[in-house]
Amino acid sequence: MKKIAIPVSNGKLSEYLEKCDYLQIFNIGSENSLSEKIEKPVCTDITKLPEWAAGEGITDVIAFKTDKRIICLFALFRINLFVGIPPETPLALLKDYINGKLMSDERIINEIMEDESRGDL
Numbered sequence: 013m014k015k016i017a018i019p020v021s022n023g024k025l026s027e028y029l030e031k032c033d034y035l036q037i038f039n040i041g042s043e044n045s046l047s048e049k050i051e052k053p054v055c056t057d058i059t060k061l062p063e064w065a066a067g068e069g070i071t072d073v074i075a076f077k078t079d080k081r082i083i084c085l086f087a088l089f090r091i092n093l094f095v096g097i098p099p100e101t102p103l104a105l106l107k108d109y110i111n112g113k114l115m116s117d118e119r120i121i122n123e124i125m126e127d128e129s130r131g132d133l
Contacts, residue, residue: 025099029078030058096120
C-alpha cells in the first residue's frame, strides 16, 4: 500500500512544503483501490514533519520547494520525497504519480542546491 501526501494551498500544490494550508493524503491499496483525506499536520516545526509523516504511514510526499535539510530528514524516515514538481491540482499530480509521469523542474532542483551552497538554510 502507498500513502501519498500532497501539500495544498489554494487548491494546488503548495509552493513550499512547510507553508501549506493542509495535506491531501491519498491511500492506494490493493487492486488500485483509492481513498483520500485532508489532514492538517499537528506539528508547527517543519523539522518534525518527516517524523509526523512516518507516524501517519505516509510513504511518499510530492512537493514543489522545500529546505534541503528536510529532504535529508524524509530520507532518514524512508519516505520518498518528490521535489521540484510544478504546481497542479492534487488529483492531476496523483494521476501523474500513478502513471510514473511526475517530472521535476530542474530549475527548482538547482535553486534548492544553490541555497545550500550559499548557506541560506
